Amino acid sequence: MRHIRAFLLWVCVFVMFQTNLKGQDSTRTGSWLSMDIHYGFIMPLYTSSMNILIQGHVPAVELDYINKPACQNNWLGYYHCPETGIALFSAYLANPAQLGNMYGVYPFVNLHLKRSFKEGLYLRVGMGLGYMPVRFDPLTNHKNDVIGSHINGLMNMRLDYHFYLSDKTRLEAGIGVTHCSNGAFQTPDLGINIITASTGLSYCIGGTKKSAEISYADTTKTKKIESDFIIAAALSEIEPPGGQKYPDVTLSYIRFRKLSRKSKLGLGADIFYNQANIPRLKTDSIFLKNSLAVTQFGLKAAYELTLGNLSLPLEMGSYLYTKYTGNGYIYNRLGIRYYAGKHFIANLTLLTHYVKADFIEWGVGYRL
Numbered sequence: 001m002r003h004i005r006a007f008l009l010w011v012c013v014f015v016m017f018q019t020n021l022k023g024q025d026s027t028r029t030g031s032w033l034s035m036d037i038h039y040g041f042i043m044p045l046y047t048s049s050m051n052i053l054i055q056g057h058v059p060a061v062e063l064d065y066i067n068k069p070a071c072q073n074n075w076l077g078y079y080h081c082p083e084t085g086i087a088l089f090s091a092y093l094a095n096p097a098q099l100g101n102m103y104g105v106y107p108f109v110n111l112h113l114k115r116s117f118k119e120g121l122y123l124r125v126g127m128g129l130g131y132m133p134v135r136f137d138p139l140t141n142h143k144n145d146v147i148g149s150h151i152n153g154l155m156n157m158r159l160d161y162h163f164y165l166s167d168k169t170r171l172e173a174g175i176g177v178t179h180c181s182n183g184a185f186q187t188p189d190l191g192i193n194i195i196t197a198s199t200g201l202s203y204c205i206g207g208t209k210k211s212a213e214i215s216y217a218d219t220t221k222t223k224k225i226e227s228d229f230i231i232a233a234a235l236s237e238i239e240p241p242g243g244q245k246y247p248d249v250t251l252s253y254i255r256f257r258k259l260s261r262k263s264k265l266g267l268g269a270d271i272f273y274n275q276a277n278i279p280r281l282k283t284d285s286i287f288l289k290n291s292l293a294v295t296q297f298g299l300k301a302a303y304e305l306t307l308g309n310l311s312l313p314l315e316m317g318s319y320l321y322t323k324y325t326g327n328g329y330i331y332n333r334l335g336i337r338y339y340a341g342k343h344f345i346a347n348l349t350l351l352t353h354y355v356k357a358d359f360i361e362w363g364v365g366y367r368l
Contacts, residue, residue: 036200056094100134130154183360232363
């Protein structure tokens with residue numbers, strides 16, 4: 001748990017303090033086909049019983065289609081022409097009877113971590129779908145307490161270094177984390193986190209090398225402060241598996257200050273109404289006068305990495321008021337938001353307590 005938080009924090013520090021250079025560098029454009037071999041391990045984060053499930057190291061293979069467009073005066077230019085692509089991922093989890101294999105498909109972006117267009121160190125961020133053929137079954141696979149559904153969300157974050165052998169081929173080496181879970185929509189859902197080192201070879205299709213000349217628009221009059229209001233809903237299931245799904249409604253407010261064209265930092269507050277906490281409290285012999293007493297209130301710090309109209313939020317908060325304390329007082333949120341026009345926000349985020357997923361929030365918002 002501490003290792004994942006340290007890894008994410010280290011990555012965010014790198015991204016937050018990138019600066020734009022206006023000098024002329026050469027950049028490659030075109031499409032790439034890549035194959036990477038991974039090798040790593042499942043992190044034993046949750047319970048001692050998980051040690052029974054972890055029976056060996058995890059090999060994996062990944063096939064990527066990558067596109068690097070010519071830079072224009074938009075968010076691609078602000079990030080010094082990042083790569084975008086789609087990945088097919090397959091991992092053998094070293095326990096075919098209880099865990100099986102993990103398959104995934106996810107779009108991603110490779111962001112430069114150098115302060116120029118020069119190739120080198122990248123941060124990959126990707127989100128998509130994962131498929132687990134083997135999952136929990138109360139009769140035949142009751143020890144699998146980490147994956148309760150076949151279809152899951154999949155997230156990948158890793159550091160990659162690209163070493164060019166020629167204009168057409170390059171070697172890649174990286175280290176990262178892949179997470180797979182369904183956001184507690186169907187229990188059990190502790191989720192699987194795989195830490196892997198990877199290496200691979202990429203081949204360029206129809207690429208060119210050209211001078212990168214980006215002229216940025218004047219942003220001196222751009223609004224620096226904004227306020228976001230978001231309402232989101234979710235469904236989650238609690239133990240034992242196969243039980244009722246409970247609704248959750250979240251109201252969020254964040255006041256952001258733009259740090260640059262690429263990021264913004266803010267403070268905010270959340271109000272949660274999670275009906276799943278009612279039976280949890282009853283299990284602890286805590287009874288409520290009415291269902292509204294289960295409402296939770298928290299304050300949070302928020303950071304968003306901006307990719308054009310898309311943003312990748314990363315938030316950490318603390319409950320100031322809550323009756324249910326089984327998940328602790330610290331909560332985290334990450335996911336994706338889409339900003340349309342001046343005011344509309346579409347929200348898809350995952351609320352977690354450390355690295356344990358609680359529910360997936362689907363919502364809309366208004367930006368002032």
